[in-house]
Amino acid sequence: MKNQKRMYLIIMIPAVLLFFTFHTYPALQGLFYSFTNWKGYGDWNFVGLKNYLNLFEDKRVLDAYIFTFKFAIISTILVNFLSLLIALGLNGKIKFQKTLRAIYFLPYILSGLIVAFIFNFIFAHFLPNIGDSLGIEFLSKNILGDKNLAWIGIVIVAVWQAVAFNTLLYLAGLVTITEDLYEAASIDGAGVWTKFWKITFPLIAPFFTINMVLSMKGFLMVFDQIVALTGGGPGTSTESISLLIYRDGFDGGQFAYQSANAIIYFIVIVIISVLQMRVLEKRGVENS
Amino acid sequence: MLKKLTVGIITVALGASLLAGCSNDKGNADGKVTLELYNNKQESIETYKGLIKEFESQNPNIEIKMETGPETIITTGLTKNDLPDLMSIGGSPLYGELGRAGVLYDFSDTDMLKKINSTYVDMIGDLVGPEKDGVYGLPYAANAIPVIYNKTKFEELGLKVPKTWDEFIATLEKVKASGETPIYFTLKDSWTALQWYTLEANIAGKDFAEKKNAGKTTFVESHDQVADKMLTLLKYGHKDNFGVGYGDGNNAFANGESVFYLQGNWAIPAIEKANPNIKLGVFPLPATNKSDQSTLISSVDVLLAMNKSTEHKDEAMKFIKFMMDEEVSQKYIDEQKALPTIKGVLQQDPSFEGIKENLESGNIVGSPEYKYPVGMAPANIIQEFLIEKDKKVFLKKMDKEWEKISNR
Numbered sequence: 001m002k003n004q005k006r007m008y009l010i011i012m013i014p015a016v017l018l019f020f021t022f023h024t025y026p027a028l029q030g031l032f033y034s035f036t037n038w039k040g041y042g043d044w045n046f047v048g049l050k051n052y053l054n055l056f057e058d059k060r061v062l063d064a065y066i067f068t069f070k071f072a073i074i075s076t077i078l079v080n081f082l083s084l085l086i087a088l089g090l091n092g093k094i095k096f097q098k099t100l101r102a103i104y105f106l107p108y109i110l111s112g113l114i115v116a117f118i119f120n121f122i123f124a125h126f127l128p129n130i131g132d133s134l135g136i137e138f139l140s141k142n143i144l145g146d147k148n149l150a151w152i153g154i155v156i157v158a159v160w161q162a163v164a165f166n167t168l169l170y171l172a173g174l175v176t177i178t179e180d181l182y183e184a185a186s187i188d189g190a191g192v193w194t195k196f197w198k199i200t201f202p203l204i205a206p207f208f209t210i211n212m213v214l215s216m217k218g219f220l221m222v223f224d225q226i227v228a229l230t231g232g233g234p235g236t237s238t239e240s241i242s243l244l245i246y247r248d249g250f251d252g253g254q255f256a257y258q259s260a261n262a263i264i265y266f267i268v269i270v271i272i273s274v275l276q277m278r279v280l281e282k283r284g285v286e287n288s
Numbered sequence: 289m290l291k292k293l294t295v296g297i298i299t300v301a302l303g304a305s306l307l308a309g310c311s312n313d314k315g316n317a318d319g320k321v322t323l324e325l326y327n328n329k330q331e332s333i334e335t336y337k338g339l340i341k342e343f344e345s346q347n348p349n350i351e352i353k354m355e356t357g358p359e360t361i362i363t364t365g366l367t368k369n370d371l372p373d374l375m376s377i378g379g380s381p382l383y384g385e386l387g388r389a390g391v392l393y394d395f396s397d398t399d400m401l402k403k404i405n406s407t408y409v410d411m412i413g414d415l416v417g418p419e420k421d422g423v424y425g426l427p428y429a430a431n432a433i434p435v436i437y438n439k440t441k442f443e444e445l446g447l448k449v450p451k452t453w454d455e456f457i458a459t460l461e462k463v464k465a466s467g468e469t470p471i472y473f474t475l476k477d478s479w480t481a482l483q484w485y486t487l488e489a490n491i492a493g494k495d496f497a498e499k500k501n502a503g504k505t506t507f508v509e510s511h512d513q514v515a516d517k518m519l520t521l522l523k524y525g526h527k528d529n530f531g532v533g534y535g536d537g538n539n540a541f542a543n544g545e546s547v548f549y550l551q552g553n554w555a556i557p558a559i560e561k562a563n564p565n566i567k568l569g570v571f572p573l574p575a576t577n578k579s580d581q582s583t584l585i586s587s588v589d590v591l592l593a594m595n596k597s598t599e600h601k602d603e604a605m606k607f608i609k610f611m612m613d614e615e616v617s618q619k620y621i622d623e624q625k626a627l628p629t630i631k632g633v634l635q636q637d638p639s640f641e642g643i644k645e646n647l648e649s650g651n652i653v654g655s656p657e658y659k660y661p662v663g664m665a666p667a668n669i670i671q672e673f674l675i676e677k678d679k680k681v682f683l684k685k686m687d688k689e690w691e692k693i694s695n696r
Contacts, residue, residue, distance in 0.1 A: 037696070041363040041385070054696060060689075124476075124536060128528070142531025145476045147675045233478050234530050235672025236665075250360060252663030253381075257696060 027266075030259045040255035051260035061261060063236060064244045071151060071240065072219035075158050079215050080208070083163045087170030088200075101171070108164035116228030119157045120144070123229075147234045154238055157225050162218065166211045173207035174200070209280040213273055220269055241265050321603045322351045324372035328359055329590060331554065335623045336376070343610050350603050366391065373598040374607060376428070379412050379588025379654070381662050383425055386593070387416035392424035393594040393601075400426060400612050408588050408629045411654040425591035426612065429626035432570075433482045433585040433655070434643050436549040436556070438541070439567035441468065445547070449569075449642060452577045453517070460524040463547045470524035472546035474537030478671035483521065483550050483573055485656045486585050487514040490575030494583070497659030500690060507686040515679045517575070521550075522674055530675060542566055554589070556625050556639060571642035584643055586652040589626055661693040 034051055038044035055061055090101050107115065124142050131139025143149040177200065185195050201208070223242040226232060232239035232247070241261070249258030327336055333356060340352045355361065355372060359382050365371045371391060377383055386392050395401050401409065401423060408427035416424065445466055450456035463470040474480045488496060492510040499505040522529065526546065534555075541549040542562035549555070556568060572584040592611060594604050610616060617633045620626065627635050627647065646652055660666050669689060673682035 040360075041366045051696075054692075058692065124531065124533070128531070141528045142476065145528060145531030147530075147672070231477070233476065233668060233671055234675055235478075236668050237672070239668075248663055248665075252665065254663045254693075254696070 031263055033256050034260035034263050036256045038256040039253040040250060044256070047256075051257045052264070054257065055261055055264060060236060060239070061241075061244065064239050064241045067151065067238060068220060068222065068240045068242075071155060071158075071222060072216055075155050075162070075219045076212060076216045078155070078159045079162045079166055079219075080211055082159065083166035083211070084170050084208075086163065086167045087174055088196075090167070090171060091174040104167055105164050107161045108168070110161070112161060112224040113228050115161050116157055116225045119153070119160075120229050123153055144230050145234060147237045150230050150234060150238050154222070154225055154229055157229060158219065158222060161225075162215060166215060169207055169211055169214075170204065173204035177203050205280075209277065212280055213276045216276060217269060217273055220272070320349055320351050321600050322353055323374060323598075323600060323604055323607065325352050325354045325374040325376065325607075326362060326372040327354055327356050327376040328362075328378065329376070330356065331557070332376075332590070332620075332624055335620055338623075339611065339616060339620065342616075343607060346610070347603075347606060350606065352607065362386070369597075371595045373595050373600060373604045375593040375595070376590055377425075377593065379408075379415060379425075379427065379591055379658070381415065381658060383412060383591060383593070384415035384417065384658075387412075387422070387424040388420055390420065391596055393596045393598075394422040394424060395426055396421075396423050400609065403612065403630050403632075405629050405631060405650075407650050407652060412588055412591060414654065415658060425593040426608065427588045427591045427629040428611065428617070429588075429590040429620060429624060430586050430629050431552050431554055431589040432627055432643055432647075432652070433486060433550075433552045433573075434570035435483075435573050436541070436551055436553075436559075437569050437571070438544060438547050438549075439569045441544060441547045442569065447547075449571045450574055451579060451581070452574050454577055456574050457520065460521075460548075464524060469526045469546040471521065471526075471548045471550060472532075472537055472541045473522070473525040473529040473550070474532050474534045475530045475671055475674060476533040478667040480534055480537070480551065481518070481667060481670045481674065482552065482585075484514065484518060484666075484670050486573045486582070487517050487575050488656050489583050489585060489653045491517075494653050494656075497656060501694065507683040507690070511683055511686070512679070515673065515683060518670070518674060519677060519679075524548075530671075538562060553625060553627065553640070568639040569642055570640060572646055581646060581651055584646040584652045585655050586627065586647070587655040587658070588629070661690055664689050664693045 033044075035046055035048060036044045037047045037050075086104060090097060090104065094100070123144050128140050128142060131137070131141075144153045181199050181203075182195060185199060190198065221242050222240045223246070226238055226240055226243050230238045232243050245258045245262050245265070248254045249262075252258075325336075325340075327333065333354070336354055340354060344351060352374075359377070359380075362371065362375065362377070362382060363385075366386065366389060369391075375386075375392075404427055408430060409423060412425055412427060413423065416422075445463060445468070447459055447462065450459050460470040488511065491513050492505075493499070496505065496510060500507075526532075532540065534551075535558075537549070537551075538555055538558045539562045540546070542559045544563075544566075549559075550573075553570070559568065560566060572582045574582045576582065592608050594601075594608060598604050611620075612630065614630065614632055617628065617630045621628045621633055621635055622637075625635075625637060627640070657666070666686065666689075669682065669685055673679070676682070
């Protein structure tokens with residue numbers, strides 16, 4: 001027993017050390033610099049809470065928050081709806097089930113940047129060409145160049161890619177439900193709809209919770225899709241918070257200011273994740 | 289278990305020491321000196337490789353290792369006091385930062401400085417600011433932001449190079465009436481709204497930034513016409529001005545989809561690559577109706593700088609002297625389609641005929657963009673304005689953002 005404990009410790013220590021050096025320590029550094037006027041290089045002075053106070057008056061930051069939340073909420077709902085649907089389909093008794101599962105998982109393996117570049121081409125050339133030849137006015141322009149529609153393009157790409165992973169999680173959940181339950185329900189005369197709401201959904205509730213939390217968190221940090229699709233444009237209409245922090249912090253010489261932004265954003269994400277867990281878990285327990 | 293762990297650690301440690309060995313080969317055993325050269329310009333890598341080869345064959349005891357990548361390599365190097373021996377960077381805020389930090393060699397007393405067109409030397413002096421005297425880099429190549437036009441189409445339509453704003457608009461009208469697209473905008477990439485700066489320099493004045501910082505003027509006061517003219521130009525675009533980016537724009541213009549293209553001279557090699565048969569011409573955007581020539585935006589595209597505390601000063605200097613040689617410089621200018629900064633070196637490509645007068649008479653100004661506060665991201669605000677077309681809101685926003693960053 002004692003021996004085993006020591007072994008756990010030995011296994012733990014490198015992980016803790018690595019995590020601390022590459023994760024905790026830089027985060028603490030960021031916190032430290034958020035109270036300075038450091039540009040990312042050169043001299044710096046302490047400025048107290050000035051960065052934080054400026055943040056709350058910055059329209060660009062506010063716009064980034066609004067965009068990010070709009071994007072994250074819509075994408076989270078879409079992803080969970082679609083991936084649950086696909087998972088239900090793939091869990092059914094269909095031909096080529098395994099092949100189909102593999103195909104649906106493919107987008108997850110591809111890098112976000114590559115997917116976004118491919119979609120960039122589709123939006124810029126493929127769709128407008130179709131629109132032109134069919135005479136559809138709506139399609140003939142690149143939606144990424146339209147201030148009011150560009151975010152939809154990003155939602156499409158982000159959702160297309162994220163569905164893969166969430167489907168996998170839902171599938172894992174669906175596999176845990178035994179056939180007996182459905183058989184018993186069928187004997188009691190339950191329809192497909194009742195079966196879903198009374199058996200399937202409550203039993204995969206924990207998976208629903210984790211999927212909601214993970215995808216919300218993921219979408220709140222959206223970055224690479226936007227870099228490859230719009231670069232935050234047109235104007236600043238698709239500038240997410242991560243993009244703003246990166247761009248302004250590293251290219252714009254506003255490292256300290258954006259560190260403060262990152263700290264605030266970190267707190268916001270923690271609060272949202274905790275709230276989500278609380279609410280969704282409670283509901284899960286009540287139902288099951 | 290423990291044994292395996294030990295083996296693992298040793299492997300990692302060995303690997304690390306091997307890597308360390310790689311980066312530690314500055315002082316070579318065979319007496320060869322290795323110089324590190326940082327170059328931030330993707331487009332010039334091949335040209336540099338050729339020049340380095342030539343230099344190395346003349347100086348067999350010096351080896352030049354070129355590093356490329358984002359400017360953060362330099363800024364982080366600055367904090368760690370670990371800068372490359374030689375740097376080839378743009379005349380950008382980064383240079384100003386390095387100059388003020390006092391880490392670069394001062395070329396003030398060298399003969400080489402006399403070879404360089406003084407307009408460009410003054411231009412990089414502005415970037416450092418009044419706090420520090422000294423010339424910390426040698427301007428090596430310049431760029432310009434003219435109007436590029438398709439000569440063949442231009443002649444087909446019987447057009448003449450416009451000298452005033454009204455003439456330019458009349459020309460655009462003529463093109464539009466003929467059924468061709470006048471200007472191919474690529475505003476999906478916000479940075480391509482470059483003519484904003486030509487208009488600013490000509491209308492709001494070359495010293496706008498200084499006045500703005502001193503609180504003597506605002507965008508609202510001085511940029512009314514600039515904003516109007518941007519919107520006027522936009523009328524002569526294609527149907528999806530905000531849906532096409534720079535790369536696609538180069539191809540479209542190369543394939544004759546428009547008569548004019550508002551880009552810097554750096555786009556010319558890409559355009560000619562896409563269509564080797566295209567005949568191009570350039571002229572400065574006539575920003576006003578004064579008949580004397582419009583001022584052309586021309587900034588330092590590449591400057592050579594040396595680390596003040598390099599261990600191999602003599603060798604590094606040798607390389608800079610080699611680069612500054614007229615023949616070598618000519619080679620660089622020709623290959624890169626860049627504009628020369630060294631007296632006696634000429635850009636002889638016939639495409640550049642239209643801006644020759646500006647360059648020779650010194651009717652040029654460094655891009656006002658570099659005088660905007662770092663971190664303001666004016667390009668995105670301008671792009672937003674071109675979409676929304678709300679001049680009042682836009683000019684106020686420019687003022688507000690400028691002040692916001694300056695006050696931080």
